[in-house]
Amino acid sequence: MYAVLPCGGIGVDSDTVWNEMHSSSAVRMAVGCLVELAFKVAAGEIKNGFAVIRPPGHHAEESTAMGFCFFNSVAISAKLLQQKLSVGKILIVDWGGPCSLGRVSAPLGGVPMSWGGSPVPLGGFLCLALTLSPRRTVVMPIANEFSPDVVLVSAGFDAVEGHLSPLGGYSVTAKCFGHLTKQLMMLAGGRVVLALEGGHDLTAICDASEACVSALLGLELEPLDPSLLQQKPNVNAVATLEKVIEIQSKHWGSVKRFAAAVGCSLLEAQKGEAEEAETVTAMALLSVGAEQGNTDPQPRGCA
Secondary structure, eight states: OOEEOTTSOEEEETTEEOOTTTHHHHHHHHHHHHHHHHHHHHTTSSSOEEEOOSSOOTTOOSSOOBTTBSSOHHHHHHHHHHHHHOOOOEEEEEOSSEEEOOSOOSOSSSSOOOTTOOOGGGTOOOEEEOSHHHIIIIIHHHHHHHOOSEEEEEEOOTTBTTOOTTSOOOOBOHHHHHHHHHHHTTSGGGOEEEEEOOOOOHHHHHHHHHHHHHHHTTOOOOOOOHHHHTOOOOHHHHHHHHHHHHHHTTTOGGGGGGGGGTTSOHHHHHHHHHHHHHHHHHHHHHHHHHHHHHHOOSOOOOO
């Protein structure tokens, strides 16, 4: 289906150009590159990878091209991994805007999503703005509990600072995406594949892509700004996260323990987790000591 663009040219919707000579081959090449990369990572031939491909794919639906996208490359790759390599569980993260978790071949963008969707292993979606608090309290706990075999990332960078509204307007730093990549590498034995998706500012795309590739290579990343680590989510974000946790805890037990920390900054949460770990360790040592005391025939004196 063709549409007339505002400039008078031909496109598939109001903002997606179709070039009769080159679009078809470019679209197929993009999908093929990602499929080949995903297969090599899933088969263990290489550790991980970043597919620098255009056009993007995450807005494309099953029979509709839109939003600069023609074929949903990540969804196609996920489906073929299941069919050809019998990969069991695939975690799909779309950080072009929201974060979607799913074991599905449905489109990652342009589909209705609700907080009360079915749990991820059954093909549900979880849609969250991918900032520090949702990632810490919901996304990563669910991802760890899901325990995927492969992680596919629709790596869009519209949120990186430098993008003006309406195609951006956010102020996420490029290096933040390097840290997101590093966290995801703790899953699936490090089998992580990133596919370049959204992004309209060349400098922002380059900086964010460099940060992600640095993480994939195991290089030391630039630390996040201290002000970001101390930043707390606002009241509306806290209310939304509490609702998300209430619903998702029916499917994912791991999110329950983070409910009390949704309003904390990352530093506060890390401090609380460290104190909790120390408490658990101390209790374990006391328990071991008590058991040894029960089996020791010699009475112990006071210190």
